[in-house]
Amino acid sequence: MTSYKTITIDGLNIFYREAGSKTNPTIVLLHGYPASSHMYRDLINQLSSQFHLIAPDYPGFGNSDTPPIAQFEYSFEHLADITERFLKELGLNRFSLYVQDYGAPVGFRIATGHPEWIQALIVQNGNAYEEGLTPAWQAFRDLWSQRSQATETPVLNFLKRETTIFFYTAGTRNPQNINPDNWNLDQYFLDQPNNAAAQLELFYNYRKNLESYPQWHEYFRQYQPPTLVVWGKNDPFFSPEGANAFKRDLKNIEVHLLDTGHFALEEEGETIANHIRRFLSPVLK
Numbered sequence: 001m002t003s004y005k006t007i008t009i010d011g012l013n014i015f016y017r018e019a020g021s022k023t024n025p026t027i028v029l030l031h032g033y034p035a036s037s038h039m040y041r042d043l044i045n046q047l048s049s050q051f052h053l054i055a056p057d058y059p060g061f062g063n064s065d066t067p068p069i070a071q072f073e074y075s076f077e078h079l080a081d082i083t084e085r086f087l088k089e090l091g092l093n094r095f096s097l098y099v100q101d102y103g104a105p106v107g108f109r110i111a112t113g114h115p116e117w118i119q120a121l122i123v124q125n126g127n128a129y130e131e132g133l134t135p136a137w138q139a140f141r142d143l144w145s146q147r148s149q150a151t152e153t154p155v156l157n158f159l160k161r162e163t164t165i166f167f168y169t170a171g172t173r174n175p176q177n178i179n180p181d182n183w184n185l186d187q188y189f190l191d192q193p194n195n196a197a198a199q200l201e202l203f204y205n206y207r208k209n210l211e212s213y214p215q216w217h218e219y220f221r222q223y224q225p226p227t228l229v230v231w232g233k234n235d236p237f238f239s240p241e242g243a244n245a246f247k248r249d250l251k252n253i254e255v256h257l258l259d260t261g262h263f264a265l266e267e268e269g270e271t272i273a274n275h276i277r278r279f280l281s282p283v284l285k
Contacts, residue, residue, distance in 0.1 A: 015063035016056040019048035029055035032101020036062025046273040047051040060198040074201035078111035132242015144207035171234025171261030220249035232264035233257040
């Protein structure tokens, strides 16, 4: 059974889901954009008999607080700092780390700062290499090169309902089988006060992630965390080349390209759960 909890970090209410016995190996699940820990709801149920699962919502996402930008710095460095303190508050210092989309820049910062915490990495469409960024990022590159109203306007389209639906359905084999509760929930949070401004700050700050790629690659090479890559190969934002690029720096790695889109768990949840059980079994002995 999943528990739904809230903890206070730096005066902010941070919501998280927890399931499974604490005596089992822990997996920390870090969500992407425009989602929340809700994206892991089924995977948590599938794995909770064998693992201890923790899935937080970052500030500005899901059921966690969304403070105004005047009171909170929306950067990936800050999200990672809040998430790190969240993990410390829960006493978690040895776990496998599952990252997707925004979860990668949050999680890889934590892993780089605390390599001793990480037993294994599970990467689902979480980018760490330039070649992983598809042409769909051009509007963001324009914003990064010169922030202005003219360059902000195109990326604000990423806050619209039709774009949220696109995130979930593009590249899927059977769009009619994707639960609309996903985008209805995400859009509800995107439409809340303060959220558009918060997301725009993160869109602009994403450029800092590219600057951090060399540091993350050095972490991969030096510490060689066992890594399972499960990647929706039809993702319009993160290409299969980004999945295979992890092989350059990691030795104990499996890469599985799945015939689905950005939110691979929606169509390939059972497959991914099976890969996790099989891959982590020898790693955690």
